[in-house]
Amino acid sequence: MTAPDVEDVREKPPVAERRLHPVTPFRRAWAPVAVIIGWAVHDPNQAHEQLARLTTATLLIGLAVFVPAAALYGFLTWWFTHFAVTDSELRIRTGLVFRRTAHIRLERIQAVDVSQPLLARVAGVAKLRLDVIGTDKKDELAFLGEGEARALRAELLARAAGFAPETAHEVGEAPSRDLLRVPPRVLAVSLVLTGATWGALAAALVVPPVLWLATHSVWTVLATGVPLLGAAGASSVGRFVSEYDWTVGESQDGLRIDHGLLDRTHETVPPGRVQTVRIVEPLLWRRRGWVRVELDVAGSANSVLVPVAPRAVAEAVVARVLPGVNVPPRSAQSRPPRRAGRCVPVWWRGYGLAVTDGVFTARHGLLRRSLSLVPHAKVQSVRLTQGPWERLWGVADVHVDTGANKTVTARLRDAQEAAELLRTQAERSRTGRRDARPDRWMAP
Numbered sequence: 001m002t003a004p005d006v007e008d009v010r011e012k013p014p015v016a017e018r019r020l021h022p023v024t025p026f027r028r029a030w031a032p033v034a035v036i037i038g039w040a041v042h043d044p045n046q047a048h049e050q051l052a053r054l055t056t057a058t059l060l061i062g063l064a065v066f067v068p069a070a071a072l073y074g075f076l077t078w079w080f081t082h083f084a085v086t087d088s089e090l091r092i093r094t095g096l097v098f099r100r101t102a103h104i105r106l107e108r109i110q111a112v113d114v115s116q117p118l119l120a121r122v123a124g125v126a127k128l129r130l131d132v133i134g135t136d137k138k139d140e141l142a143f144l145g146e147g148e149a150r151a152l153r154a155e156l157l158a159r160a161a162g163f164a165p166e167t168a169h170e171v172g173e174a175p176s177r178d179l180l181r182v183p184p185r186v187l188a189v190s191l192v193l194t195g196a197t198w199g200a201l202a203a204a205l206v207v208p209p210v211l212w213l214a215t216h217s218v219w220t221v222l223a224t225g226v227p228l229l230g231a232a233g234a235s236s237v238g239r240f241v242s243e244y245d246w247t248v249g250e251s252q253d254g255l256r257i258d259h260g261l262l263d264r265t266h267e268t269v270p271p272g273r274v275q276t277v278r279i280v281e282p283l284l285w286r287r288r289g290w291v292r293v294e295l296d297v298a299g300s301a302n303s304v305l306v307p308v309a310p311r312a313v314a315e316a317v318v319a320r321v322l323p324g325v326n327v328p329p330r331s332a333q334s335r336p337p338r339r340a341g342r343c344v345p346v347w348w349r350g351y352g353l354a355v356t357d358g359v360f361t362a363r364h365g366l367l368r369r370s371l372s373l374v375p376h377a378k379v380q381s382v383r384l385t386q387g388p389w390e391r392l393w394g395v396a397d398v399h400v401d402t403g404a405n406k407t408v409t410a411r412l413r414d415a416q417e418a419a420e421l422l423r424t425q426a427e428r429s430r431t432g433r434r435d436a437r438p439d440r441w442m443a444p
Contacts (some may be wrong), residue, residue, distance in 0.1 A: 017093075019080040021125045024081075025074035036263055083141055086343045090130070090156065092139060106160045109135040110273055110298070111254075112153045114266040116146070121264060128152060131270075133298070157253045176249035176256050179317055182307055186290075190308040191236050193284035195368070200232035243307045250320055257305070269305065273297050274321050275378045275402035277305070279314065281369040293318060296404040322375055328354035328361050333371075339393045341414035353410040358432075359402050360425065362410045372408045374400055376432030382425045384418050391415075398422060 073096075082093045090104040111131035120126060123141035131141065144152065146332045153299050154173040192196055208225035215221075244261035255269040276296040285291065291314045293306040305321065306314050315327045333352035340348040352363035386396040396418040398410045413421065 005116040017084040017091075020078060020081055020083075020141060021076075021123055021145050021148075023123050024143050025071070025078040025247060026126045027074070028364050059254065085155065085159065085224045093139070102139055102217065104130060104132055104139060109160050110158060111268050112156050113268060114153055115147050116260075116264045118262040126150075131297075174252040176251040178247060178249050179255075180246075180306060180309060181340075182243070182246040182309065184240075184244060186308060188240060188245070190285065190290060190316065191240055193288075194235070195284070196284055197232070197236045200228065200235045202262050204228035214399075215415065239307075243304075246307050248306065248317055255305070255317075255321060260391075269295065269297065269321065275374070275404040276406055276408060277318055277373045277443060279318070279327065279371045279373075281311075283367045286429075295321070296402060296406045300405045318373070322359065325358040325373065325375065326356070327371070327373065328356060328364075332413065333361065336395060336412035337414050340395050342393050343389055343395060343412060346414055351411045352391065353413060355421070355425075355428075360410075360428075362400075362408050364409075374402055374408050376425075376428040379425065379429040379432075382429075384422045384423055386415065386418075398425075399426070 010084055033205050035375075036369055039410040076096050077094075080094070080096050084091045089106060090102075090109075092102040092104070093099050094102075105370075109130055109132055113129045113131075115129060116126045120143060124144075124146050124150040126146045128149045129140045141149075141152075144431075150173060166178075184276045184303050204225065207228060207377075208221045211217075212226055235377075241261045242263075243259055246259040247257070249256040249258070253268060257265075257267040257269065259265055274295055275298055276295075278294040280292040280294060281290075283307075287308050290308050291306075291311050292308055293314050294303055295305050296303070306317055309317070319325065320325060327395045333354045336348055336351050347366060350364055350366035350369065354361040354363075359375050360379065361371065361373050363369065380403055381401045383399040383401070384396055385399065390396055390412070394415045395412045398413060398418050398421050400406070400408045400410075410418075410421070
């Protein structure tokens with residue numbers, strides 16, 4: 001190593017590591033408590049027997065030992081957790097006994113979301129969650145001060161966009177322009193008009209009485225009825241609480257989504273990472289002209305773009321996610337040939353296909369319509385399948401696989417049309433990838 005190289009190494013300042021917010025130990029201290037609660041729920045009879053054997057003095061001694069031990073565990077896990085942002089990665093060191101260091105390359109970060117559970121909002125802290133290419137589990141920093149979390153998010157996005165490390169922290173959060181806000185009344189009516197809500201509620205009201213008449217077992221009724229009631233609540237009240245005040249905004253770093261009544265979540269749809277867009281139209285929404293927009297994003301948990309909106313408004317938002325793409329109208333979506341009804345009676349009428357310069361579009365469903373749009377640049381492979389009955393009637397299915405490990409299928413197409421589509425889609429995908437915009441944060 002030459003003398004100038006040695007001087008460069010010496011002049012480079014060490015990476016400053018930071019700790020999480022001081023409120024974090026209180027959150028970590030709940031881990032031992034959660035283990036005991038989980039054991040009690042898993043085996044309530046044994047838990048009741050063990051508690052019945054304990055005297056008051058034993059309980060007091062146990063609490064005197066357990067509470068300080070839980071507090072010490074929370075403090076130590078917080079003390080031994082550090083994070084640092086270097087020129088090329090976010091480094092997270094955790095572990096009290098077994099050490100773990102996560103090296104997250106900045107260019108592989110797909111989304112940086114800020115969420116605030118109810119108690120975190122009261123304490124003024126937030127959780128930073130990161131979607132990274134090639135990992136199924138999200139890395140997170142919980143908890144940071146609310147202002148620190150937003151500043152760190154902006155810095156990470158700026159670093160991922162290619163800004164110099166010395167200026168990235170000065171870039172700040174990109175300004176956002178609101179595209180859509182879902183009124184609470186519209187959200188509530190849409191949930192009432194959703195078939196899943198009524199189906200779950202009907203099951204919760206009908207199944208437990210039937211089980212009681214058949215078994216006369218309280219435990220059987222509770223074991224079945226409680227999950228059914230939970231499912232009914234999750235499909236109605238739970239969704240309302242989660243999707244309350246749903247706001248979609250546009251910025252340089254993608255589409256921003258804010259929502260939540262109790263727990264506030266700030267998510268980002270990364271630019272260029274959307275693999276599939278689905279426009280869903282439940283039966284009872286059609287009279288009002290409402291639709292729901294869902295997404296498949298590679299490596300990200302973001303799945304809903306618009307919970308409910310008029311179709312024209314939803315399509316305008318889709319146009320911001322897929323620039324230059326117009327949603328094909330129903331009149332432009334060709335149905336399968338009539339002989340397809342021999343393979344799938346009645347329901348064949350719900351299938352459709354439209355291929356434009358920008359997207360591969362497939363429709364399915366009669367009662368609950370769903371229209372899937374796949375940009376040609378996101379198509380990873382194309383397959384043609386044809387069963388014995390389909391061969392007899394001269395139809396075939398064309399499957400388009402995307403980078404999010406999802407498949408969109410054009411069902412029951414004419415066999416010759418399917419073969420031609422298989423041949424031409426490969427060329428469309430190749431030219432689409434060549435002309436696609438770069439998958440970069442804050443790309444101009």
